[in-house]
Amino acid sequence: DGGITQSPKYLFRKEGQNVTLSCEQNLNHDAMYWYRQDPGQGLRLIYYSQIVNDFQKGDIAEGYSVSREKKESFPLTVTSAQKNPTAFYLCASSMTPRGAYSNQPQHFGDGTRLSIL
Amino acid sequence: AQTVTQSQPEMSVQEAETVTLSCTYDTSENNYYLFWYKQPPSRQMILVIRQEAYKQQNATENRFSVNFQKAAKSFSLKISDSQLGDTAMYFCAFMKKSTSGTYKYIFGTGTRLKVLA
Numbered sequence: 001d002g003g004i005t006q007s008p009k010y011l012f013r014k015e016g017q018n019v020t021l022s023c024e025q026n027l028n029h030d031a032m033y034w035y036r037q038d039p040g041q042g043l044r045l046i047y048y049s050q051i052v053n054d055f056q057k058g059d060i061a062e063g064y065s066v067s068r069e070k071k072e073s074f075p076l077t078v079t080s081a082q083k084n085p086t087a088f089y090l091c092a093s094s095m096t097p098r099g100a101y102s103n104q105p106q107h108f109g110d111g112t113r114l115s116i117l
Numbered sequence: 118a119q120t121v122t123q124s125q126p127e128m129s130v131q132e133a134e135t136v137t138l139s140c141t142y143d144t145s146e147n148n149y150y151l152f153w154y155k156q157p158p159s160r161q162m163i164l165v166i167r168q169e170a171y172k173q174q175n176a177t178e179n180r181f182s183v184n185f186q187k188a189a190k191s192f193s194l195k196i197s198d199s200q201l202g203d204t205a206m207y208f209c210a211f212m213k214k215s216t217s218g219t220y221k222y223i224f225g226t227g228t229r230l231k232v233l234a
Binding site: 031033035041042043044045048050056058088090092094096104105106107108110111 | 123150152159160161162164167208210212217218219220221222223224225226227
């Protein structure tokens, strides 16, 4: 079955440590996204990528980095510069709409919960 | 800037009854897309229903329907014959194409719905 796989499900970070969250999709989707979810704040966009080797900052990119070397993969690194990394992280992907009236919803992974040790 | 507002942080409904979740958005665009997602306690994001802004007809998916009022920028979700499995967080989302050609999704803060037996 096609889908999006996020790993690990739970991750713990020590002070000053960088950690990387994995996101892999086999849906042949062009676009991939990373969101952070905090209680009462919905989903906030961290980074997104429409094609391989290209990505854009979202609304809360500071303290995070990404790469898009392969279409299937969009890993997110939470750096030591992110002072409040405890949150639930969701990865999503979608087809790039073709034409003006093409409606493409996002498909989501099961998420990674990151906590500070 | 585009925003999505869900003014009801929490709601409850008796099993088999009908409930309506509200969503308003702010945009100057004419072509865009709207979605409702459901996030049950498992935290997986599930697409419930979608609507294209150019369509006047309200979308319907089984027990789920929307009331799309483009002029009022309102996109409410109606759940009929509520079931215990409908208990979840519901997010309204807005998608548009930016001038750079990328697609972004903006989410509301969510409404927590509890269906009571």
